[in-house]
Amino acid sequence: MKSTLVRLLGAAVLAGMAAMGVARAEELKVGFVYVGPVGDYGWTFRHDVARKAVEAAFPGKVKTTFVESVKEGPDAERVIRQMAASGNKLIFTTSFGFMNPTVKVAKQFPAVKFEHATGYKRTANLSTYSARFYEGRAIIGHIAGRLSKTGVVGYIASFPIPEVVRGINAFTIALRKVNPEAKVKVIWVNTWYDPGKEADAAKALIDQGADIIAQHTDSPAPLQVAEKRGVKGFGQASDMIKFAPKSQLTAIVDNWNPYYIARTKAVMDGSWKSEATWAGIKPGMVKMAPYTNMPADVKAEAEALQAKLASGEVHAFDGPIKDQSGKEVVKAGEHLDDKTLATMDYYVEGVDDKLKK
Amino acid sequence: MDHAYLTPLILAIIATATPLLLAATGELVTEKSGVLNLGIEGMMLMGAVSGFVTAKLTGSMVLALVAAGLTGMAMSALFGFLALVLLANQVASGLALTIFGVGLSALVGANWVGQPIDPLPVLFPAALAELPLVGPVLFAHDFLTYLSFGAIAGVWWFLYRTKAGLILRAVGDAHDSAHAIGYNVVKVRFLATLFGGCMSGLAGAYLSLVYTPMWAENMSAGRGWIALALIVFATWRPGRVLIGAYLFGAIAILQLHAQGAGLDIPAQFLNMLPYLATILVLVIISRDAVRIRLNAPACIGKAFHPAA
Structure with missing residues (x-):
């Protein structure tokens, strides 16, 4: 008000x-x-x-x-x-x-x-x-799987909407491909932005055994906590390395620049048409901050995965995928279609949380 | 629950409670003098941004805290001028102060977004904090955390054990009588308002220099309003303000731990808990109207006309 x-x-x-x-x-x-x-x-x-x-x-x-x-x-x-x-x-x-x-x-x-x-x-x-931010989340999930020693990864989530659930799932699938025993602990803070609360959530997750923190909220506060407590984390929206020079592994960076410039140009030269764009790593709408604070082999794997996601060789939701009840939702050799992704309202196997509907 | 788990839990609760306690302590004194300043949120944000910018520019934490306190005081002086000198409506002036503070802090801080800063240092040598069990809980804090305890104890002593405190409460309870026996009502209220502003400014500095060492727009995220609610929750008693701040901090932290532990309770419900607890306590306290009236300043929010 x-x-x-x-x-x-x-x-x-x-x-x-x-x-x-x-x-x-x-x-x-x-x-x-x-x-x-x-x-x-x-x-x-x-x-x-x-x-x-x-x-x-x-x-x-x-x-x-x-x-x-x-x-x-x-x-x-x-x-x-x-x-x-x-x-x-x-x-x-x-x-x-x-x-x-x-x-x-x-x-x-x-x-x-x-x-x-x-x-x-x-x-x-x-x-x-x-x-398609979930492509970036697949990469950070892979990195978390390779680097987590406790097998418990913390995830600070904002609101239970498809965008966020999709991110948690993409992260978890990639995480468990590397470490099938790993679990994702989720804390919902019910806000996009409250540095104090995000920091508190990060502390709670670390106290409960998480040695890697991922976030789907907007402030660098969780990374600051990770830095202080000596665990690793991922930046959100911007490269947040300044806030956690020893802790940030990479960041999923929103990059609207090329799209906004292209659409402005289209209006100028009269070629603008109404269309639906859902772009990921390939055109650079989703960018990854430099891979830091990790061994060279993990970095190489992350870069390779990024290239494969860009080329389409790998899809973040490649089957087989099971939901939490163990039911197979996608068969091997297929991947989830965009329509299902856009309305995603269930967790995949390995998420240590229950989604209320 | 072993202490390896308990210690960080207690530290997190202290961190959550401290800004609430600082701001509520200041507002308690303000309200006890009969002034309702709803501008805490705005003063906190101004304190946060001025503390951060000063620390960045000078590298001095002492100057940063001084700047944050003075900025809070300047903001509250503005409120005091409107509400106490010009006799503007206190509720409207306080709300305006919050709106003003949110906007001005965003403007001042626009170029300081996205920059890290070293947090306020821990006051005691690190060796003390490494003592088993009590070390981290007692000695691993910064100046503001200790100040928050000192301030609430000091305010209790001031309000109930000194003559100045008695005068302040008299002004808050019956400004006409206080005026009649020769006390300068406006002066007392102005000073109380300035103290409230100073504490709110420091609470803001706690956010930008300790809690989450950075500046971001609107980073107080409603904590000023919670501090305000704490006063009512505590029925204007210093001891209960302390308890309330820690209760609120504890519930806020424990609900996150409950989620992390996978308790099968909807997250939305857990997020609601701190507020639910506030309402519950309010309901319980309100059953005994007499006890509230004993502590609530009778003249709160009322403008003082000396001629009347």
Whole structure:
């Protein structure tokens, strides 16, 4: 409530400024709607890095604006509509909860192109895009399997949505390919971002025997704990090596830069079409931070796996895969299809947690 | 449960409880003087960012803590000016202070996101912390953790064992009477508000220099509001503020351990536990209305008009 007020004011000021500034004839205006603060050093931070990359890629030809910390709900629709009304020709809305508001506004502004992250509803002027982060999670799962001595790996999870469950599963499958006895302990913190709570969760997992910590929350706090306690961990969204020089093994880095630049270019040259993009390591939407703090052979394996995931030789969900009850969900020689992955709501074998439905 | 498991558990609980205790101790004094400052969250964030930036720029932890305390005081002075001098509504001014602090700290800290920092050092030599059993629990802490205990004990002593404390409580309970016998109500309240701001600033510094040594926007994540709830939970008694902060910290940590241990309880329910406990205690305490009225400052949130 309190923050909504600030955001609204911010939105109004931004929109006002955008409306007053007379864009040069050839200048393309691109708008970004963020769910979190640009200073979160996680999800929104990476989107904003890509926004700056768009400005840098087309000097003088693109003018970007953004509104941060927009609540998923009625506020979002107002902010998006304001963005469209103030002359932005391409608008990125970067959270799942912006889906319906974006669809609604897209219908009202057919001449404006919209891009919605992680959603599934498209119209003639609304594309969707997302990244196959689970490919990165397969790599870190492999590394964890090779390096864990206790066979217990801690996983700090945010919310039980398919994206997060898919990540846990991809991680666990890769982990148990290397170490069939290994277990994944999951703690749900029910937040994307609360450094203190994430740190507490990391401490609890380490106290319960985990010697490697993976996270699906946005702050570097768990890595800081890992560094202090002398265990290993993985960065999230950004390369967080500065926070854990002795502890970070690698990080799954969100890299929206090429996509945002390509889509901006497409609007400029008129080739923009509504499409669904779900890209992974291959086009570089998911990048891995340098592999550090591990023996050379593990590093080589990680690099090889990364190359195979990129070429399609290996799929993160290659069968045979069993769910927690031991039932086979994919046969050997096949892999889970995108539709199943997109709606994943069960754990695979080896996750030491129960998913409430 | 052997002590190899217990010790880190206790350390984690202390770390979770300390920022709550620091902020709640300050707010307790503020509220005892009859002022309700809802701006803790904003003051904490400003303390966190100023402490972090000062430590980064000067490399001095002492200066960082001084800066955090002074920033908290400056924020509370702003509130004091609005609510005590201009007699603006305290609830609205406090909320505005939080909104202001969230925004300003984000602005000030924009260039400091994503930078690590060495945490506040442990106060005692490492050899003491290596003592078996009690070593880590007693000696492995930084200055702010010890301060949090010292401050709550000091506040108890001040409120109930000194004349100044008696005056402060008198101002909080009956400002017209206190004024009539010659005490400067606004001055007493202003000082109490400044103390609250200083402690909130230090609580913020604990977050950015000890708990999770970094600066990130909105990193307090609602702890200021919990500190505020703690006061009511404790029915304005220093001893209970201490217990409440640790109870809250303990439940917050234990629910994570319960999840890690694979207890078959929904995570959402466990996440709810600390708040549920707060409500439960409130309900139990509220059954005895007289005892609340004994401790609650009667003039809390009321503006003071000397002429009236």
